[in-house]
Amino acid sequence: MSATGRWAAATMGMRNDPAVAAAVFVLWALLALFVVYPLAMLFVRVLTDHGGFTTAGLAAVLFDRHQLRAFRNSLLLALLVGSAGTVLGFLFAFTAARGRLPRGLLTAIDAAVLLPLVSPPFTTAIAMIFSFGPRGLITYDLLGLKGVTVYGLTSTLFSEVLTFFPIAYLTLRPLLAAIDSNVEGMAFSLGASRWRVFRTVTLPLTIPGLANAFLLLFAASLADFATPLILAGNNFPVLPTQAYLQITGLFDLRGGAALSFALLLPALAVFLLQRYWVSRRYYVTITGKGAGQTPFDSIAPGMRTVLLAACAVVALVVVYFYALLLYASLVVALGANHAFTLQHYRVIFTDGLKAIRDTLIIAGLAMPLGGLYGILLGYLVTKKSFAGRRTMELVSMINYALPGTIVGIAYLIAFNDPPLELTGTALIIIACYIFRYGPTGIRATVALLQQIDKSLEEASQGLGAGSGATFRRVTLPLIMPAFFAGLGVVFIRSMTAISATIFLVSISWTLITVKILENITELSLGPAAAFSVLVVAIVFVVIAIIGRVLRLFRAPGAVPMTSLLGG
Amino acid sequence: METIGVHVDGVSKRYAHRVKGEVYAARDVRLDVRPGEFLTLLGPSGCGKTTTLRMIAGYEKPDSGRVRFGGQDVTDLPANQRNIGFVFQNYALFPHLSVFENVAYGLRVRGQNDDVIRKSVGDVLTLVGLAGYEQQFSGQLSGGEQQRVALARAIVIRPRVLLFDEPLSNLDAKLRVQMRQEIRDLQRRLAITTVYVTHDQEEAMAVSDRIAVMHQGSVVQQGTAEDLYHRPASQFVAQFVGRMNLVAGRVAAIVGETVNIAALGTLISARSPPNGLAPGDPVQLIVRPEAIEVIRGDTGTLHATIVSRTFLGEKIEYLVRCEGEMLQIVRYNAGPGDLIPEGATVSLRFAADAVTVLTNTGVEGRGSE
């Protein structure tokens, strides 16, 4: 069909269906307001001065030796986190997918991997300080070291890898599970050793997934603001924290914007690589497996022990960190006075009560709206043809793909002045969450809809149902799993995110995560730990509830929500 | 390389079943595949064919029993040291490798040099009719072509034993017939001892030297296609290999090698009955549809009514009612005017050596070889 023909058909489809046209219009308006406009304002702020175009602001950042170092550090850290996290994620994914582990052990691995994914920021960072700081349990109490410093590349790297490797795990495990085990068995029967099978079959088939995992981790580390803020220290500045300090410390919004701008390029490159290069390189290996048949045993017994031991060590570190956090929330001062107390919880439920209430209100409002936004946009771009459909999908992914620092600063710039003065309101935070984390629901919806046969909807329309009725009666029930999964992710992220919203909180509306940061800077680590424990507990309860709801829809394509937290 | 036989000595394999507890996927399986022979494991889905084949391959270790290749006990040898060629139902091609590299894989593992590899792969691709496909990837090939690559990859290493697990079930009917002929021809030419698994009795009869019929984990009968068809040891085998009519009767008299059975209100004679029959014993008769002669009119001793008929060109199928029993009959079309109308009364005649007598134990399906 020619372009004009397609356009005609598309607009005709819309004219026939005012509901679709209206929905598309509203979504475009929202995307324009909350995605395109803030980003445009960021560009304007960075690239103009007194009404004229200039790169001076950007140049000032890019040629400043100190900032250049931050840029290099950011890339170095992302590179290291990407590599180490991918290796660690692969270790876990391979062990879980191939280790023939008993169910209980698999659940244990999943739980250990899930913890960092649903935690508020700073949790591993706090635990690092508790363990390896000047008065750390391990460095000071156990090893008797004095005057050690926990700040710098090593501990930032360690902490970020531990926080982000689950993303690689979630990306790689389904991929490994989907590899037809007969393909490996075939190589084995042709005389290859298990190691050779791994090297020449399993690994090459996983390379697109490894690349994808690496890029996801690279992006996550590049955007991470919380960990370096606590652990990087003065000698290892990175861009997101520099941007934050520029704005909150030096009140230099333009400089901070320019700094965040420098993040844009690598983040965009990663996003495009992932979307247009890696995703096309997946092998189709799923070829109908023998039902109930024992898969090829690709791990020798000795190797299984080694792999399990390696996973156990990492899992133990994770569990140790969280146990430490819990412990720290229940003693007077970890490292100094280990007497049991509920004082920290008393503090967070009095002084911190407003933050808790605000966070729950904001998360509670963002959750249904974000879920709705996800399935509506996902449905429209998959099932309806209208002009600019692909563009809409791409635009909807922008805030999700960009580092939070950029989004936060862009919102701050865009919504600071009339007529769109939203700073200080809850709305700005809610909007930020919807458009930043709603895309997970969009992707889940798209993935689910692509599995649903078109004939189902055609059958309904053939029976005289309009597109509204068809959506309500046929499609909606089918994509409910994506709705709940998307909604769950928005809630969890609303409870745990900080990188964007740190710029958007105000006296009227604040967040638990921001409160945790305040506590850490004031060195009240007890309340910080108590807040973190509270968030983890709330998130686990919500995951359990949504898991229960998802189980009600035993649809073949039901989306396990936790797998969506991977990014 | 010398051709060797495959011997499966009383091999068993149990699995834990969620509901039923421990179940035998294979139970005391005994097979003797002669050197160069093409043996097929035939049976319905879930009867343990794949499990047995995988134990021969070395993918599974039997709980008890031994597997020998020629004189060598390979029970404890993993698959990669048995020198076998395996062909899977889903081809299991390496998606990241070209056709050439797929076929070359086993040779590379064996450390062959590039010249040898190039020549061997070229030869074997020509043999399976895929010369010129070297640089393609599996995603670009049709099902039949993929199966040929899988076959080439299995035979290029000159395996001691060639194993197939339902290699044709992903192909359409026409291609299936063509491919099974190719597999058979290739196996003859290379004289590789072969174990082939299928649930399709026609396919089994078309390709095999001998067939072992499996049922619930056990081999219930082994023999040539003809043996199984004409001398089924049990109702299960009779039912699974070809179509049949089952008629209940009682032994009337035994005269040497011939036994007369009272059934369908008349006396039907059969040869070579099972041992130990005595007059008065209840038995089952297995009568193949093509072993019943249909004569127009009621001149004979056994009368029947045509209930329905299906004209299939070269043959005609009838369903008749005879003494309250429904019988299937297949006749070759002798020419125009051969078709008998529905409702007509006819006489039936059974050929004496086309009737198999089963004692009631055979009917239970526990017949021995």
Ligand SMILES: Nc1ncnc2c1ncn2[C@@H]1O[C@H](COP(=O)(O)OP(=O)(O)O)[C@@H](O)[C@H]1O
């Ligand atoms: N790994 C396994 N775990 C549990 N049961 C199995 C396993 N492999 C096979 N079985 C069971 O053993 C029986 C025989 O299976 P299989 O050998 O695959 O049969 P076939 O190939 O004849 O269809 C089936 O009931 C199957 O469910």
Ligand SMILES: [Mg+2]
């Ligand atoms: Mg099978």
